Amino acid sequence: MSHITSRRLLLGAAAATVAALTLAGCSSAGTPSAEGTDGAASDAATATSLADFGTFADLEEAAKAEGQLNVIALPRDWANYGEILDLFAERYPEITINEQSPDVSSAEEIQAAATNEGLDTAPDVFDLGLTVALQNTDWFAPYQVETWDDIPDALKESTGLFVGDYGGYMSVGYDSARFDAPESLDDLLGEAYKGAVAINGDPTQAGAAFAAVGLATVQSDGTLDDFQPGIDWFSELNAAGNMLKLDVTSATVASGETPVVFDWDYLNAAHQADTPTWETVVFPGVGYAGYYNQAINRDAPNPAAARLWQEFLYSDEVQNLWLKGGARPVRMEAMIEAGTIDQELADALPTAPEETVVPTEEQSADAGTLLGEKWAAAVQ
Known part of the structure; x- marks a missing residue:
């Protein structure tokens, strides 16, 4: 049991568990299996970072061409997900968000992926507790968002199979x-x-x-x-x-x-x-303490939209929306240093335990x- 004595950030507590989230040995399990119907879709399914698309605008164009995003297990009253989903829909009206089974568990997210494997109804992305994420790395496609360096190593699988987001x-x-x-x-x-x-x-x-x-x-x-x-x-x-x-x-x-x-x-x-x-x-x-993790389905029917969603979630704007929902965003430390955190919201967080x-x-x-x-x- 690792004891941390920082009251300021949950981040400090989680940073003590580097070994918990470093799964380099599992990286081969995350090789995407989704095959697009054309070259662009295939490229999106194997993209491991924004560089594979060229520019952010290229990623947006590919996601808009797909026109769909399948999310699962995202209750609108959970950590401000409602406002986050609505912002994505407002920013990308060309992409229809299909909100599937908002109240299911992390384990049921994986079950839904298995049941719908190969179908256009499969989840594109997951939001998972750590235990379920660790048990199911074979289901994930590695992806490192543009703000990857701001995320503590202790809170991300080294290849991007799954990444902590809010806690x-x-x-x-x-x-x-x-x-x-x-x-x-x-x-x-x-x-x-x-x-x-x-x-x-x-x-x-x-x-x-x-x-x-x-x-x-x-x-x-x-x-x-x-x-x-x-x-x-x-x-x-x-x-x-x-x-x-x-x-x-x-x-x-x-x-x-x-x-x-x-x-x-x-x-x-x-x-x-x-x-x-x-x-x-x-x-x-x-x-x-604990963080929930984002991951991309290796079989995502909309692989570009899945990656655009990840980039969106780890942006300054949405990290501050987690904060608005009372959760601690994973990039909080880096955003404090950069001056991009919403300080009023950060100051309103409850005091963290001494240990x-x-x-x-x-x-x-x-x-x-x-x-x-x-x-x-x-x-x-």
Whole structure:
């Protein structure tokens, strides 16, 4: 378990885990398999950087010629994705964005790619939790965006198979009109929280739920080398009758169906827009941090549009839109130094924990295996 004592940026925490995201040995697995119907499409499918297109204008022209972009698992209320999608549509009206299955998990994104392989309905791009990204590098095409050098090495696979984009801290959100603020993990085991505590998904498939178990692990004096203490804590929560087995959405929070939620701080904070009494707490002690990752489907039916989308996401403008959504953009450090960060939004971010952990590749893989073996029985 790597401890970082920076309060300013999540970036500092993640930078301690270079080994977690350096998968040079996997680079051959990411060779694109998509074959275009003409030379231009074929070239786009094998492009590994903007240089392969010539200029940014050439990439835009190729993407406009395709006319479509298939995205998946992008809820509009997740880290400001709605505004980001609308900006892309406004900037490129020639490209129709097909928003597929916004509420599915990271694992289900890969399943959709497998189901639709070779079809024009396959996802062009993915947005994935780290564990699922590590498990599925064979599905990705390497691509390095124009701002590649601004992205810390610890947050990108060395060839660009997948790249961190935005992140935050695992937190607990709650309706302050119904509950007092929990001050520790064990407060949630009390009678006051009967049938009220939910996590965002299944930890064997969803990154946010996986991180909830990670937080429970380190808050229970465990380490990321062994998620068993976190599994045990949720088993105890379930035995107390406090665990609510209901998928969390903005609608379930607004309706009061999920009044206490483990989720990323930027997602919990967003619920205040619909539920003014909603508050978010990051527990004192060890915090759990994580980034979501962008990747291009090796079988993308619109390979130029997929690469244009990546360039768009890592631009100054969209990195600041992550910030507007309460998430910490991956280029934050470089943008602060360059003076391109929205300082007002940066200053509004919650204070980071004094100590933060981020799982390494090995820890993530081991935890995923353990959860697959133990989770269902622990909370049945």
